Amino acid sequence: MTQSKGYALITGASSGIGATYADRLARQGYDLILVARNQHRLERLATQLNADTQRDIQVVVADLNLPADLARIEQILHDDSRISLLVNNAGIGATAPLLDSDADKMEAMILLNVLALTRLAKAAATNFVAQGRGTLINIGSIVAVAPKLLNGVYGGTKAFVQAFSESLEHELSDKGVRVQVVLPGATATEFWDVAGLPVSNLPETMVMTAQNLVDAALAGLAQGEKVTIPSLPDSLDWDAYETARLALGPNLSHRSPAPRYGV
Numbered sequence: 001m002t003q004s005k006g007y008a009l010i011t012g013a014s015s016g017i018g019a020t021y022a023d024r025l026a027r028q029g030y031d032l033i034l035v036a037r038n039q040h041r042l043e044r045l046a047t048q049l050n051a052d053t054q055r056d057i058q059v060v061v062a063d064l065n066l067p068a069d070l071a072r073i074e075q076i077l078h079d080d081s082r083i084s085l086l087v088n089n090a091g092i093g094a095t096a097p098l099l100d101s102d103a104d105k106m107e108a109m110i111l112l113n114v115l116a117l118t119r120l121a122k123a124a125a126t127n128f129v130a131q132g133r134g135t136l137i138n139i140g141s142i143v144a145v146a147p148k149l150l151n152g153v154y155g156g157t158k159a160f161v162q163a164f165s166e167s168l169e170h171e172l173s174d175k176g177v178r179v180q181v182v183l184p185g186a187t188a189t190e191f192w193d194v195a196g197l198p199v200s201n202l203p204e205t206m207v208m209t210a211q212n213l214v215d216a217a218l219a220g221l222a223q224g225e226k227v228t229i230p231s232l233p234d235s236l237d238w239d240a241y242e243t244a245r246l247a248l249g250p251n252l253s254h255r256s257p258a259p260r261y262g263v
Contacts, residue, residue: 002029003029004029004030004031004055004056005028005029005030005084005085006030006031006082006083006084006085007030007031007032007033007056007058007080007082007083007084007085008021008022008025008030008031008032008033008083008084008085008086008087009032009033009035009073009076009077009083009085009086009087009124010022010025010032010033010034010035010086010087010089011035011036011064011073011087011088011089011090011116011120012035012036012089012090012091013032013034013035013036013042013045013087013089014034014036014037014038014041014042014045015036015038015041015189015190016187016189016190016210017089017139017184017187017189017210017213017214018034018036018087018089018090019045019210020210020211020213020214021087021089021137021214022034022045022049022057023049023052024214024215024218025085025087026049026052026053026055026057027052027053028218029055030055030084030085031055031056031057031058031082032046032049032055032056032057032058033058033059033060033076033080033083034046034057034058034059034060035060035061035062035064035073035090036061036062036090037061037062037063038061039059039061042059042061043059045057046058046059060072060073060076064090064112064116064120065108065111065112065116070116070119070120073120073123074119074120074123075123077120077123077124077127078123078124078126078127079127080127081127081130081131083124083127083134084128084131084133084134084135085134085135085136085137086120086121086124086134086135086136086137087137087139088117088120088121088136088137088138088139089137089139090112090116090117091112091113091117091139091157092108092109092112092113093109093141093150093151093154094106094109094150094151094153094154095150095151095154096151097151097152098151098152098153101151101153106153109153109154109157110153110157113154113157113158113160113161114157114160114161117138117161117164118164121136121138121164121168124136125168125172125177128172128175128176128177129172129175129176129177131176132175132176133176133177134176134177134178135177135178135179135180135221136168136172136177136178136179136180137179137180137181137182137217137221138161138164138165138179138180138181138182139161139181139182139184140158140161140162140165140181140182140183140184141154141155141158141161141183141184142183142184142185142229142231143155143158143159144158144159144161144162144183145159145162145183145241147159158183161181162181162183162227165179165180165181165226165227166181166226166227169181169226178221179226180217180220180221180225180226180227180228181226181227181228182213182217182220182228182230183227183228183229184208184213184217184230185206185208185229185230185231186199186206186207186208187207187208187209187210187213188207188208188209188210189210208230208231212230213230216228216230217230
């Protein structure tokens with residue numbers, strides 16, 4: 001068995017993208033701390049990965065929408081110096097228009113996709129900066145840049161993940177900490193069933209497997225990408241998008257309104 005690269009803590013690890021990250025990172029030489037609500041699935045995955053890779057696989061059952069559970073995972077990320085990588089993957093989505101949505105479910109989505117992700121990222125970043133090393137992977141979505149595709153609150157939460165990740169990368173890049181945000185398109189996971197639109201309703205040409213998604217995301221990380229869109233054929237398209245956005249910078253704040261407003 002190869003020497004451990006440290007522990008990777010993965011949220012939403014019991015299935016889909018999270019479980020695939022667990023498999024790939026264990027095979028890369030990470031020991032794992034798997035976090036999710038479903039104890040049976042977590043333990044089954046841990047047993048399988050331990051048998052396949054001989055890595056140490058720890059299971060922590062937690063619902064990140066419960067303050068006590070979230071605080072428990074924060075404490076682990078803050079205190080355990082063995083942790084060298086966080087995959088902030090736990091999240092939920094929605095496809096219905098806002099006016100057809102349940103307000104309590106929208107609040108729960110914001111709490112998980114935004115609040116929990118932020119608190120866990122801060123705890124991990126504090127630990128990583130103290131160690132002078134570490135990697136933080138936030139799982140966003142392409143709706144961060146295409147907010148009209150699905151539920152607007154979901155798009156808003158993922159726009160937050162995108163902006164937060166880029167700011168965090170800027171803040172931590174000189175402290176030995178890497179930050180990557182991954183923007184998946186449609187992915188063949190249980191996400192769609194929970195969101196109210198089974199993946200079978202989407203054209204097959206749009207839907208990527210979780211395995212291909214994670215493999216591409218980890219390849220992007222190895223190539224030094226700060227933003228990874230696994231389905232985007234040419235990274236120059238993202239560079240052009242960023243260049244256009246940054247070009248707005250000099251004119252985003254002036255003393256006087258633009259002349260077209262006649263003020």
